[in-house]
Amino acid sequence: MEAIYIDKHYNLVVECKQGSKKACYELYRLYSKAMLNVAFRIVGNIAEAEDVLQEAFLHAFNKVHDFRQETTFGLWLKQIVVSRCINALRKRKLEFADMDDEGLENIADEMPADEEETLYKVAVVKEAIKELPEGYRVVLSLYLLEGYDHEEIGQILNITENTSRTQFLRAKRKLSEILKRKGVTS
Template sequence: MTAIIERCKEGDRKAQFELYQQYSKAMYNICVRIINNLEEAEDILQEAFLSAFRNLDQFKGTSSFGSWLKRIVVNHSINHVKKRRLELVEMEEGRIPDHLDNEGEQDIDLILNIDRIREAIQLLPDGYRIVFSLYLLEGYDHKEISQILNISESASKSQYSRAKKKLKDILKVSL
């Protein structure tokens, strides 16, 4: 992997294309989950790769290239959504709304089709969908999400809890 990155730093178009082929599908899926629009996700993916190639000298190898690229893709995707006037509602510090404090309750035991879940996630409001995707699908913790989105950790946790509840409601209705 180091050799291909070095070739990319030297401007080797074939190496850039190889790197693009290796990572584009996974990075596109991240864009789609965050942006919720296929065409816009394609545009953002291209912008993110261009940015990565332009700034490849900043890649120090302290993390994997995939992790470094993923951060660029996530940031570009989030910035795009923010341009669409994303509004995250912060909940009051230290207060968990009653409808979110149901950790003891069992989850609804349903066998669900992956396509139905994917469609339901796309129906979530932008703020819910982004936090849900970053936390559950991309593996970021709430502290990292709060830094990426410039919100408090409690807002991230609140958005995630609300997203789960809304997702369950959407899935119940579609049965």
């Protein structure tokens, strides 16, 4: 038996399937900001993220009849956005290196007590992530920010699970180096 998820926007999806432009606009309004954030974290460029967002919504609205409530509309849309982001990155001829991960260290998960200091560190980390090479940034974003596991990332990016893990560990190491250079320590 197939699982069906009913989310709070079920009626809007039904109306959209029936051709309601108002319902489509409302879905766009409800999801566009979150999906733009997803796209931006992956492609790292706001103009390109906006293009990806528009392509993803066009695709979603053209394929809305294929949406079967096997998940929520938001998760279905997020999969489309991530897929479009990966396509955009592939157009850039993104290459992933399959390397061993010996000697890679983890970033400490320590939280500063002072809220202002925390906000400062968050801003610095966001800027540091932008400095990562694309392959590292993509895997790091998909794993930490979007919640995909390495097997899923491997399938999305057409790389091995081990390559995903290696890219993630190297991204953490590189991010740690960038943060140390900027004077942010854990």
